[in-house]
Amino acid sequence: MEVQLKSPPLELTKKHWKRLLEYWSRENVMASLGREPTRVDMFKNCFSNGSGEGEAARANEQMKELTEKLGDGATDAPGPDDVYVKIMGQHKYGSAEMYGLGVRAKDLWGVPGQSAIRKENAQLKSEKVELADENVGAKVFIKGIVNNEKVEKGWLRRLDLRAVILGIEIGPDWCEVEVQVTINKDESLFRPHDHLVCIHDVIDTSIAWPTALIEVVRNA
Incomplete structure (x- = not known):
């Protein structure tokens, strides 16, 4: 207690x-x-x-x-x-x-549940984007699944679907990002690992995130 x-x-x-x-x-x-x-x-x-x-x-x-x-x-x-x-x-x-x-x-x-899975899949398909090798190393916004809002800012590190992040292969349509700044620290991770469950747990850490929810920062 x-x-x-x-x-x-x-x-x-x-x-x-x-x-x-x-x-x-x-x-x-x-x-x-x-x-x-x-x-x-x-x-x-x-x-x-x-x-x-x-x-x-x-x-x-x-x-x-x-x-x-x-x-x-x-x-x-x-x-x-x-x-x-x-x-x-x-x-x-x-x-x-x-x-x-x-x-x-x-x-x-x-x-x-199935309703949550259907919602996630539908949103990921509707928001699907293509990231190229030239985007690796770029600063990116990382968006959450529920409201498609920006929840953190970081760097795009890898697009290699065979890369292993926190014990799991990235897989297709996912990428490796390094979290630098949290916008919504309570946003939960798609793939929690041990004590790492929320965005604020992974500052300066590489995690896997769907490419559909990655937006490259375009500076003026």
Whole structure:
């Protein structure tokens, strides 16, 4: 508990983080629920202040309505398409929101849901660009998948699809970039590796990124 309290996630206040940790540590949580707590359970216990007002209260109410519509016998197992995601939005790649530090989505439910995969593939195809060898060494903007916004600035290092970055071959339509400046430090990596999950974890580090989301900086 003491170690976890020193490093609250950026999206949570220290107070909320402590409440969530205390909730996880209760031995009677599963006994009272008769099952593993869902992310809706976690969110409710972390953010409900009893006043019924505010964004958290509205989110809790919306989650409750969707949960009730699941029907008898249906479960809301934590995953890329659970009730929490339907209200709070798609989880960031690599992270398992509401589960605490060091817990990754792939450890709990594997690959992203089909809806997330279709969205990613459609956007990558619509935004596809061609990078040539002459662009290697150029300064580039690196864009995120969700809003196609610039999330970092760095250098294009390699286009070699056989190159291995953080233990994985780059593959076709990907490139190697070196992160220099973060614009949105909380943007999650497409390919998290060990403790490296967000943009701010990889400053001065080479990572793999889709070429469709790379924009060469054109200085006047």
